[in-house]
Amino acid sequence: GSGKTExxxxxxLNLILCKDVKPENILLCTFTEKAAEQxxxxxxxxxxxxxxxxxxxxxxxxxxxxxxxxxxxxxHINHIPNLHRNYEVLEELTQTLFLYExxxxxxxxxIEDRYLSSWRSLWYTIEHATLYFNKITEECVDVDRxxxxxxxxxxxxxxxxxxxxxxxxxxxxxxxxxxxxHVLDLLKNDK
Numbered sequence: 486g487s488g489k490t491e492x493x494x495x496x497x498l499n500l501i502l503c504k505d506v507k508p509e510n511i512l513l514c515t516f517t518e519k520a521a522e523q524x525x526x527x528x529x530x531x532x533x534x535x536x537x538x539x540x541x542x543x544x545x546x547x548x549x550x551x552x553x554x555x556x557x558x559x560x561h562i563n564h565i566p567n568l569h570r571n572y573e574v575l576e577e578l579t580q581t582l583f584l585y586e587x588x589x590x591x592x593x594x595x596i597e598d599r600y601l602s603s604w605r606s607l608w609y610t611i612e613h614a615t616l617y618f619n620k621i622t623e624e625c626v627d628v629d630r631x632x633x634x635x636x637x638x639x640x641x642x643x644x645x646x647x648x649x650x651x652x653x654x655x656x657x658x659x660x661x662x663x664x665x666x667h668v669l670d671l672l673k674n675d676k
Contacts, residue, residue, distance in 0.1 A: 490515070490520065490523070490524055490527075493513055493515075493524060494524065494527055494528050494531060497511055497513060497528055497545075498528070498531055498532070498535070501532070501537075501540060502532075502535065502537065508540065508541065508542045508543075508544055508545035509544035509545060509546075511545050511546070512545075512546040512547075512553065513525075513545070513546070513547045514548065514549065514550050514553060515547070515548070515549060516549065517549060518548065518549060518552065521547045521548045521549060521552075524547055525542060525545070525547045528542060529542060550665065551574070551661055551664060554664045554665055554667075554668045555574060555664065557668050557671065558572075558664065558667055558668065558671075561671050564671060564674070565667050565670075565671070567654040568654075568657065568659065568667065569657050571657070572657045572658060572659060573656075573657065573658045573659075574658070574659055574660070574661070574664060575653075575658055575659065575660040575661070576661065577661075580615060580660045580661075581611055581612075581615065583652075583653075583658065584611045584614065584615065584649070585607075585611060587649075587652050588607060588610075588611070590648060590652060591645050591648045591649050591652060592610060592614070592645050593645070596641075601614070601638055601641040601642055601645060602637050602638050602641055603638050614642070614645060614649075617642055617646070618645075618646050618649055618660075618662070619660070619661075619662040621646055622660075622662035622663055622665075622666050623662045623665065623666065625666070625669075628643050628646060628647060631643035631646075632644065650663075
């Protein structure tokens with residue numbers, strides 16, 4: 486309701502009509518696939534109204550950040566260590582279930598009835614560890630530095646994160662955070 490989609494449309498129109506940017510060189514991200522389809526349809530409509538329905542938008546990248554990242558990963562799968570074709574992307578629910586199914590292996594035994602020396606409940610541990618794991622991945626946190634931290638919780642969290650990452654690799658899965666991280670790594674390496 487704040488005009489984000491409209492701003493994206495006008496920006497894309499400006500690039501196409503005034504700056505001669507080809508649609509295949511434009512990437513538009515939205516929050517849902519439905520919004521992506523609506524965005525592309527409205528862009529076509531505005532081009533039609535401008536008398537430029539000859540412009541082909543079929544090669545323009547429009548989608549959610551996750552669908553666009555997935556497309557990039559599929560195209561460059563051979564450049565991504567520990568990820569193979571037909572990998573599975575864990576959404577929020579499947580990530581939670583993955584952690585539940587591999588709980589003992591990832592989190593280990595509780596210390597004095599607390600997982601990672603802090604949390605008592607299995608589900609509370611999964612919920613909060615997920616937030617930390619995603620943040621570590623998204624913010625490119627140096628896990629080796631975490632392993633040397635003075636705080637035992639931080640060290641245990643780092644160890645659990647490494648076991649989580651290894652289990653993802655072992656089962657050819659990635660979560661949304663790793664999906665974005667792999668694309669960032671590809672962009673940094675210019676592959």
